[in-house]
Amino acid sequence: MPDKEYMILVVNPGSTSTKISVFMDEKEIFSKNINHKIEELSRFNKASDQDIYRMGILVRELREQNIAVEKLDAVVGRGGLLRPIEGGTYTINEQMAADLKKGILGDHPSNCGGLIASTLSKALDCAAFIVDPVVVDELEPEARISGMPLITRKSIFHALNQKAVARDAAKQLGKTYFESSLIVVHLGGGITVGAHKNGRVIDVNNGLDGDGPFSPERSGAVPIGDLVKAAFSGEYTLPEMKKLIKGLGGMVAYLGTNDMREVEKRIKKGDEKAALIFNAMAYQVAKEIGAMAAVLSGKVDAIALTGGIAFSERFINRIKTRVDFIAPVLIFPGEQEMRALALGGLRVLKKEEKAKEYRF
Secondary structure (H helix, E strand, O other): OOOOOOEEEEEEEOOOEEEEEEEEOOEEEEEEEEEOOHHHHOOOOOHHHHHHHHHHHHHHHHHHOOOOHHHOOEEEEEOOOOOOEOOOEEEOOHHHHHHHHHOOOOOOOOHHHHHHHHHHHHHHOOEEEEEOOOOEOOOOHHHHEEEEOOEEOOOOOOHHHHHHHHHHHHHHOOOOHHHOEEEEEEEOOOEEEEEEEOOEEEEEOOOOOOOOOOOOOEOOOOOHHHHHHHHOOOOOOHHHHHHHHEOOOOHHHHHOOOOHHHHHHHHHOOOHHHHHHHHHHHHHHHHHHHHHHHHOOOOOOEEEEEEHHHHOHHHHHHHHHHHOOOOOEEEEEEOOHHHHHHHHHHHHHOOOOOOEOOOO
């Protein structure tokens, strides 16, 4: 008798859309990006209050596609802003659902992923999981020290995509994730560089709050003295300063665009400023990779580059020429989020891993 195939629904809510995919084991059989009208979402006081509204739409979509939701073995939601936890696949329990609803570390549309999975699983009598949320925290004690007791370094990064790519990189090397030492770089609107050692991300820059390299729309770690002076100059409000760090920082601040394709077009037309900023961003990424190589004591099996910017051959080559002396450079363009969520649930269903419990 052939092994059972597992049917998994993946739910990934964004600010104005909800991505859904249905997998039969590792094969994606349906996907849809459901767009939501801003005026509809604005009716809710919090993003986490949109869960039932979004769920109703996605269930109708699945019914219209003749997908038998009653046959689902699991619903896997995008993990939201929970308390810091180690990586892995987690069963959605009552405490997790309560923390997502409350927004224990912040209100964000991704909180709806776990809430939708929880509600659907109860109605359909199937499993409900989240996988590697952005709050995955596996930092070594030394990595938490900032140099100022007032501030502790935090682990907030592209955990889902980084860990999925790390598994793929390890597989290419003929190893498991848990016996590999890797540097994984997520290149997107935010940039994070993680040191992965034996299945744990022992150091990583906080890509949310302006740590590490600058990116298409984030400032990165700017000179702190000058930042403090600007903050107290009276010329900027607190919200304006936050925008300069995230949203209006980095490449968009210098060039007026966060579109890497547009920047490359300007470079081809001879725009020297565009070339300088483009090269500087690659330079800072390479420098952060070098720092993570030191974290791993120089014992690096591979450097994996992923995210949307990894489609840019020009940008990738700027990084490779500076870091390929450390280890082989592997390229995984784009994001693997939906597949990573499905595979996280599938590993538990197939008993290759044990689901973790969210308890505090």
